[in-house]
Amino acid sequence: MVELFKKGSRIFMRHSSKIFGVLVCFLLFVGFRLRPYGLTRAERGAGYLLGIIGLFLMVLLLVYPLRKRYRIFSYIGGIKGWFRFHMLLGIVGPLCILYHANFSLGSLNSNVAMISMLIVSGSGIIGRFVYSQIHKGLYGERLNLIELRKEINEQKNLIPAQLVLIPGTAEVIMKIADNTLRPAASIVERMFGVLTIRYQTRIAYLNLAGMTKQYLMGYKKENHWSAKRCRQMQKQMERKFKKYLAQVVKVEQFGFYERFFALWHMLHIPLVYIMFLASVVHVVAVHLY
Numbered sequence: 031m032v033e034l035f036k037k038g039s040r041i042f043m044r045h046s047s048k049i050f051g052v053l054v055c056f057l058l059f060v061g062f063r064l065r066p067y068g069l070t071r072a073e074r075g076a077g078y079l080l081g082i083i084g085l086f087l088m089v090l091l092l093v094y095p096l097r098k099r100y101r102i103f104s105y106i107g108g109i110k111g112w113f114r115f116h117m118l119l120g121i122v123g124p125l126c127i128l129y130h131a132n133f134s135l136g137s138l139n140s141n142v143a144m145i146s147m148l149i150v151s152g153s154g155i156i157g158r159f160v161y162s163q164i165h166k167g168l169y170g171e172r173l174n175l176i177e178l179r180k181e182i183n184e185q186k187n188l189i190p191a192q193l194v195l196i197p198g199t200a201e202v203i204m205k206i207a208d209n210t211l212r213p214a215a216s217i218v219e220r221m222f223g224v225l226t227i228r229y230q231t232r233i234a235y236l237n238l239a240g241m242t243k244q245y246l247m248g249y250k251k252e253n254h255w256s257a258k259r260c261r262q263m264q265k266q267m268e269r270k271f272k273k274y275l276a277q278v279v280k281v282e283q284f285g286f287y288e289r290f291f292a293l294w295h296m297l298h299i300p301l302v303y304i305m306f307l308a309s310v311v312h313v314v315a316v317h318l319y
Contacts, residue, residue, distance in 0.1 A: 054121055058128070065133040072140075077130050084126030085309060087119045088147070091302075120154040123147075139315045143308040150305045153298050160294060163287040178281045202241075206234050206278055217293060220286035227282040231275040235268075242267045 070077030094116035097103045106112075124147050135141050246260045 050121075054125060057125060061129055062133050068132060070129055070132050072130055072132070072136065077132065080126045081130035084123050084130055085313070087123035087126065088306075088309070091116060091119050091123070117154070117158055120151055124151040137315075139308070139312045143305070143312040146301065146305040146308045150298070150301045153294070153301055157291070157294050157298060160287050160291045164284060164291060178277070178284055181277055202234055202237050203274070206230060206275070217286075217289045220289050223282050224286040227279050231279055235271050235275055238271045239264075239268055 070080065072078065072081060093103075093106070094109075094112045097106060097112045098109055127144065127147060131140065131144060135144070243264055246263055
């Protein structure tokens with residue numbers, strides 16, 4: 031029983047983010063479908079309480095950037111833990127506010143506060159995805175573009191040495207590597223590169239596999255190789271091509287996501303300030319008028 035419980039706990043933790051996402055989607059669906067019944071009122075009862083809880087959770091969002099920026103807050107916990115909590119608050123807080131507002135629009139100041147909150151929350155979800163693309167796992171250490179490029183250069187130098195007798199392969203490998211390792215481009219050029227890199231690497235792979243197969247067929251006749259030995263050599267070279275080209279795709283994507291994350295961060299911070307300003311105006315207006 032204990033082992034079964036431990037196994038179940040591990041499975042739950044492994045899929046906790048997916049379970050949480052499904053639960054949030056379910057609550058959003060239920061709240062939206064039940065809005066005509068007016069189960070919550072923003073002015074009193076559970077609706078008012080949810081508004082206070084939601085605002086409190088949104089204020090707690092500020093702890094993570096403070097913990098990350100100032101060492102004086104190191105006593106309140108590690109950065110990774112607060113990052114997880116930050117992402118959780120960025121979803122649970124707006125969910126409480128939506129239930130507080132009964133999934134409906136209201137006065138002008140409340141509409142501005144809600145829309146800005148939803149924009150910030152959506153921006154945070156996008157940022158979470160981009161963050162995961164440039165880190166080893168969502169909460170891991172940040173990947174280093176220089177290291178990725180170094181790996182490609184090492185593989186680029188390795189493969190042509192093994193295929194020096196196969197005409198054309200070295201040129202294909204060098205060309206696609208040079209395109210990927212070009213100097214930093216604009217975000218638009220990086221986006222175009224990400225959209226086309228898989229197509230380019232697929233074409234390169236087919237070219238490399240075709241060149242290798244053609245060469246081995248001729249080499250087989252001249253050196254009396256068996257068909258089995260040729261197939262083994264073909265598969266071995268194809269595995270090397272796939273590994274190398276997968277690294278090329280990774281570097282191209284990383285370059286784009288790195289640029290995009292920097293741009294996202296510049297836009298996300300002002301949106302947070304606007305959200306809190308609109309929230310303060312809404313709270314003051316509600317209690318004064």
